[in-house]
Amino acid sequence: MTMHDDAYLKCIDPQCGLEYQIKSTNLQCDKGHMLDVKYKKKPSDSLKEEFYKRRNSQGNIFNESGVWRFRELLNFCQIDTENIEECSKYLVSLDGAEGRQSKPYHMSKAAKFIETSNENLWLQPEGYNPSGSFKDNGMATAVTHAKMINAKRIVCASTGNTSASAGMFAANEGIDCDVYIPAGQIAPGKLSQAYQFGTQIIQVEGNFDDALKQSLEDVQNNNGYTVNSINPFRIEGQKTIPFRALEYLNWESPDWIVYPGGALGNTSSCGKALMELYEWGWIKKIPRIAVINSEGASTLSDLYNGKFEGEELRWNKGKPNTELITRYYNHLDKEKIRPKTKATAIQIGRPTNILKGLRALEFTNGIATTVSDSEMLDGMSVVGLNGFDCEMASGATVVGIKKLINEEIIKKDDVVIGILTGRQKDAMLPVEYHNNPQNKFAIPPKN
Ligand SMILES: [Zn+2]
Numbered sequence: 001m002t003m004h005d006d007a008y009l010k011c012i013d014p015q016c017g018l019e020y021q022i023k024s025t026n027l028q029c030d031k032g033h034m035l036d037v038k039y040k041k042k043p044s045d046s047l048k049e050e051f052y053k054r055r056n057s058q059g060n061i062f063n064e065s066g067v068w069r070f071r072e073l074l075n076f077c078q079i080d081t082e083n084i085e086e087c088s089k090y091l092v093s094l095d096g097a098e099g100r101q102s103k104p105y106h107m108s109k110a111a112k113f114i115e116t117s118n119e120n121l122w123l124q125p126e127g128y129n130p131s132g133s134f135k136d137n138g139m140a141t142a143v144t145h146a147k148m149i150n151a152k153r154i155v156c157a158s159t160g161n162t163s164a165s166a167g168m169f170a171a172n173e174g175i176d177c178d179v180y181i182p183a184g185q186i187a188p189g190k191l192s193q194a195y196q197f198g199t200q201i202i203q204v205e206g207n208f209d210d211a212l213k214q215s216l217e218d219v220q221n222n223n224g225y226t227v228n229s230i231n232p233f234r235i236e237g238q239k240t241i242p243f244r245a246l247e248y249l250n251w252e253s254p255d256w257i258v259y260p261g262g263a264l265g266n267t268s269s270c271g272k273a274l275m276e277l278y279e280w281g282w283i284k285k286i287p288r289i290a291v292i293n294s295e296g297a298s299t300l301s302d303l304y305n306g307k308f309e310g311e312e313l314r315w316n317k318g319k320p321n322t323e324l325i326t327r328y329y330n331h332l333d334k335e336k337i338r339p340k341t342k343a344t345a346i347q348i349g350r351p352t353n354i355l356k357g358l359r360a361l362e363f364t365n366g367i368a369t370t371v372s373d374s375e376m377l378d379g380m381s382v383v384g385l386n387g388f389d390c391e392m393a394s395g396a397t398v399v400g401i402k403k404l405i406n407e408e409i410i411k412k413d414d415v416v417i418g419i420l421t422g423r424q425k426d427a428m429l430p431v432e433y434h435n436n437p438q439n440k441f442a443i444p445p446k447n
Contacts, residue, residue: 007076009035009232012356014318022076023149027216027230034355035232036272043072045282051247057096062087066099067140067240073276074141074236077148092144094172098136099240101128103248104417107386113378114402120415122254123398124245125388127423131193133345133391134241134266134421135165141237142227143169151225152176157204157212159262159344160190161422166227167197176200178224180215182207186344187426207338209350229265230352238269239276245417246283253285255414258404260396260421261291261300261368262346264357271360287417289366290410291357292400294373294393297339297347300357301368303328315362320355342373342429345393345422367409375399377433381441383420384430392429394420 009020011029018029028034051070054063062068062084068091071081079086104122111118126134143166146154153176156166163179170177179194183203194201204211212228219226227234242257259266270289277283293301303313308328313321331337332349339349351357360366371379379395379402397418404410424430434442 005078006040007078008038010038012036012318012359022078025149025225027226027232034230034353037076037232037236039075042280045280047072048247048251048282060084061093061096062091064096064100065093065140066102066244067137067237068093068096069099070240070243073243074239076141076233076236077144090144090148092140092147092169092173094130094136094140094168097130098140099129099244102126102241102244104245105388107383107388109385110382110398113382114398114405116401116405116412116416120413121401122245122249122415122417123383123388123420124241124417125390125420125423126241127390127394127420129165131161131164131168132423132425133161133165134238134419135161136168137240138229138234138237138265138269139165139169139227142231142233143173145231145233146175146225146227147173149225153178153224154227155215155219155224156180156227157208157215158194159208159347160186160425161345162228163191163199163201164193164197164425167194167199170199171197178202178215178218180204180211180218182211185347187428189427190344190425208348209339212352228352229263229268234265235269235272235356238266239273241266241419242270242273246277251283253283253287254417255287256290256410256416257287258290258292258397258401258416258418260343260346260393260400261293261357262297262348262351262393264291264300264351264353266419266421267291267360268353268356271356271363274360275363286364289360289364290400290404291361291366291368292396293368293370294341294343294346294376294396295370296341296373297349298370299328299349299351300354301370304358304361304368313358315355315358317362320358322355325354343376343391343393343396344426345391346396367404369400369403371396371399371403374439375403377429378440380424381430381433381439385441388420389423390420391422391424391426394422397421
């Protein structure tokens with residue numbers, strides 16, 4: 001690292017704290033801990049006005065982009081952010097489309113179902129990103145870093161959304177993209193985009209966690225660049241999801257930000273965004289994060305709520321009980337417990353970002369809970385009745401909020417932002433849902 005570097009990588013373990021230069025492709029420190037992208041300079045909050053002005057993009061795709069509109073807050077390329085030529089040379093964008101359509105909306109039918117006031121509930125669909133999910137936010141930044149270090153091949157494991165996003169960016173940049181998937185566990189519709197964008201699919205016997213392991217080994221043994229959320233640059237782009245939500249609320253913090261919980265990249269990036277904004281004095285109040293797991297893939301909720309060995313797992317100021325996590329994973333293996341939910345986007349037993357996720361929950365006084373598959377389908381369906389399309393995993397956000405309000409954890413007058421992570425990619429789910437008159441929002445076909 002040279003003295004002039006403003007951006008660098010740092011180990012998340014406060015007792016370790018190893019640092020690396022920004023061009024490092026390490027996904028972990030030398031002791032095996034995860035890494036953060038860090039910045040030395042404190043951005044001025046006069047940028048708030050600049051970000052607002054950029055909503056009128058004036059033909060600048062980096063202003064049009066919902067990710068790069070906030071480029072001063074993720075300037076790991078250390079470029080002159082006002083210089084269009086430098087932006088064009090370094091920043092990877094789908095012509096400004098990533099994050100462009102994402103903002104929070106009121107959805108009255110969802111509010112009615114949740115039994116909260118329409119004014120207090122905001123839902124932010126990320127499914128209208130070009131590849132159909134929130135992944136485009138973080139992929140823009142990860143592929144920017146890949147380009148910075150001249151990577152010729154990006155690699156990921158995927159349950160669908162990541163492969164579509166990685167494939168789209170790779171096709172745009174003219175680089176190769178290899179996608180590891182658990183054989184037979186992904187709906188064909190969720191993979192069709194990956195095929196369409198020219199990715200190489202590699203089928204792995206096992207589940208997502210096995211596919212991720214193999215993809216990481218591939219990158220280790222051959223030249224390649226990992227774009228899963230273990231990559232700290234993915235997290236940087238995903239910070240713009242809460243940035244857009246907060247900007248829309250004039251940087252006045254809501255009481256809650258609610259996400260579905262899978263690999264916990266969103267939880268981690270939301271936590272990092274809030275830590276930075278609070279440290280810079282951009283927000284005065286810290287929203288609480290609620291993570292909604294599926295009942296069939298409930299690692300975070302089990303560990304956080306003390307459902308395994310009776311100990312509530314915490315970040316514990318940087319000293320989490322990682323042995324408890326290891327014992328939990330061993331227990332899953334021994335009992336042959338596999339993550340199981342129809343919401344494949346969150347069918348993950350070993351959340352890559354669990355430690356960063358715990359850090360986010362500690363900073364925000366957050367919580368974790370679970371919902372069932374049939375509840376998620378109701379959540380997905382009521383979003384549809386508002387004219388918005390979302391996938392089953394996103395339904396977890398809606399029914400998670402409903403559950404937490406019923407439990408009086410979220411108070412009736414709390415302001416809540418729920419993130420709807422992706423668009424429907426499994427065409428048969430709504431068809432099956434509506435063909436069963438037993439379902440709450442079903443409108444069965446007539447003859
Ligand atoms: Zn370390």
